[in-house]
Amino acid sequence: MTLEPATRVDSVPPSGIRRFFELAEEMDDIISLGVGEPDFSAPWAAREAAIASLERGRTSYTANRGKRELRERIADYEAATHGLQYDPDEEILVTAGASEGLDLAFRALLNPGDTVAIAQPCYVSYVPGATFAGVDVVDVPTRAEDEFKLTREVLESTGAADADALVYCYPNNPTGATMTGDEIAEVAAFCRENDLVVFADEIYADLTYEHEHTSIASLPGMRERTVVFNGFSKAFAMTGFRLGYAMAPPEAIEAMNRIHQYSMLSAPTTAQYAAIEALDNCRDEVTEMAAQYDRRRKYVLTRFEEMGIDCFPAAGAFYAFPECPWDDADEFAEALLQEKRVALVPGSAFGAGGAGHLRVSYATGLSDLKEAMARIESFIE
Amino acid sequence: MSSRREILDLLRENARYTTEDIARLTDFSESEVAEIIEEFEEAGVIRGYQAVVDWNAVETDEERVRATVELNVTLDRETGYDDISERIAKFPEVTSLRLVSGDYDFDLEVEGDSMREVSHFISDKIAPIPEITQTVTHYIMESYKEQGMEFDDHDDDDRLSVSP
Secondary structure: OOOOOOHHHHOOOOOOHHHHHHHHHOOOOOEEOEOOOOOOOOOHHHHHHHHHHHHOOOOOOOOOOOOHHHHHHHHHHHHHHHOOOOOOOOOEEEEOHHHHHHHHHHHHHOOOOOEEEEEEOOOOOHHHHHHHOOOEEEEEEOOHHHOOOOOHHHHHHOOHHHOOEEEEEOOOOOOOOOOOHHHHHHHHHHHHHOOOEEEEEOOOOOOEOOOOOOOHHHOOOOHHHEEEEEEOOOOOOOHHHOOEEEEOOHHHHHHHHHHHHHHOOOOOHHHHHHHHHHHHHOHHHHHHHHHHHHHHHHHHHHHHHHHOOOOOOOOEOOEEOOEOOOOOHHHHHHHHHHHHOEEOEEHHHHOOOOOOEEEEEOOOOHHHHHHHHHHHHHHHO | OOOHHHHHHHHHHOOOOOHHHHHHHOOOOHHHHHHHHHHHHHOOOOOOOOOOOOHHHOOOOOOOEEEEEEEEEOOOOOOOHHHHHHHHHOOOOEEEEEEOOOOOOEEEEEEEOOHHHHHHHHHHHHOOOOOEEEEEEEEOOOOOEEOOEEOOOOOOOOOOOEOO
C-alpha cells in the first residue's frame, strides 16, 4: 500500500481556476476582476461580536447543528426575506460554508451510481463533490441565448429527466444570471413531474438588482424535495468565517448531520457568534453593499456596451459574463493578464456552457474597476 | 430605478466623478445627471466641493492647527441663536459651526497656522462676544477619519487574486 490518491480523487482534475491564480500571483500590480468574494470586509459589528466571544472565552464546540440561537435567527431571517418556514430544531444545519452543506447533501442523500443533473456553468465544487460521492453527473449547460437561465427545454434536451437530483445556483456564479419566480416555477414543475430532488444553492439570494429572489422551496410541492443552501459569505461579506447553513425536511437534515457530526463536529464557534450579530444588526450594511454592487454592475454593463462587447444584463451576485471578443476565451484571458495586467477568469473554468465567455467580478473598488475597464478597452482596440 | 438621492451619495463619495461616470453608475443619462446636479446647486442642496486633506501627510514645514471649541451662550429677548451664529460664522478662521444639544450650545471648529494664532483668535475674537459665557478649546491632536474617509491605509486588499 502506498500513499497514492484514490481513483475517485484522481479522476477529478485540479480546478481550472488554479492556472490563472498561479499566473496572476507571479505578477505585480495586477487589477483582479477574477475574485469570487466581496471586496468589503465583514460588517464591523459582526467582527466585534467575534472578538467579544473570544474575550469571554467562548471557544468550545457548539451543538452539532449549530448554536440554537443562531438557528432561530436563521429561521426568522429566511421566513422574513424568502418566505421559507423551517424549524430551527429539526430542519436547519449550520455548516462550514455552503460548500460543506453541498458536500454533505451529495454524500448523505444520494447513493453511488445515482445521477445528478448539474446546471452549468456553475461554482467549481459541484461536479467534484458529486464525483467524490460516487454520483454520476449529467451536464446541463445553460445557454447564452437564454441569458444563462435554466429552462425546461435545456433540462429536457440534456436528459435531466432521468436524473435523481438537480443542482443549480441562482443568482448564479459565474454568470450573474437570475431567475424570476415564474421561471423558477417552470423548473419546479419539471422536477415534480420527473421526481427529482433539488439542491438549490441560494448563497447569492440577497444580491439581486432587478427583481426579488424566489426560493424554489417556497413553491407548492417543492419543500419536501428540496435542500436549500445559504450562508454568510456573500451578502454579509464573511467568506473567511466559513459559515453557511442548509435547510431541508427533518430526515434530510438528520442524514446530513450524521456525516457532519463525525467530519466537522460543529461549524466554527467564533463564526457562529459573528453570524448571530450579523443577522441581528448588520442588515443595513448588506443593503448598502448591495447598492454599491448595483452601481458597479451598471458601470460594467455600460462600459461593455460602449466597447461593443456582447453582455446580457446580469442581474445578480457580483458577476458579469460577457461574450469573449476572441474565439478562445482562455487565450484572451491569458493575453489580457500578460499585456494589460487585468485578471479575468475564462468561462470554461466553470464547466459546460461557459466556453467563449469571461467571468468579470465587480467585487472591486470603483477606481480599480474603472482602470480595469479602460485597460480592457485599450486591449481589444 | 436610480433616485436623485443616489447622485448626492455618489458625489459625497467622490466629488470628482464626471457626469459620464455617474451616468454609467446609475440609470440616468449623462444630460440628466448634469441637469440634476445643476438643480441641486441652484437649490442650495449642494453647497460646494472640497478636497479631504490629511494635513499630516502634507510635506511642508507649515503647521496647520485645528481645534474644536465648545461655546456656551446666553440668550435674551433681542438675541437668538441665529444672531450669535451669524457673528461667529463670518470669521474665516471658523471652518464649521453647529448648534448642538447637551452641556454646551455651539460646537465650533477653528483652523489656524499655529496654536498661538488659534488661542488668540478665541480669546480676542470669540470670547469677548457679549452673549458668550464660556469657551472650552480642544486642540485636535490627530485625525483618524474625516468626512467618512479613514486616514490609515491598513485596509489593503488581502484577497487571493483569483478565486472561484
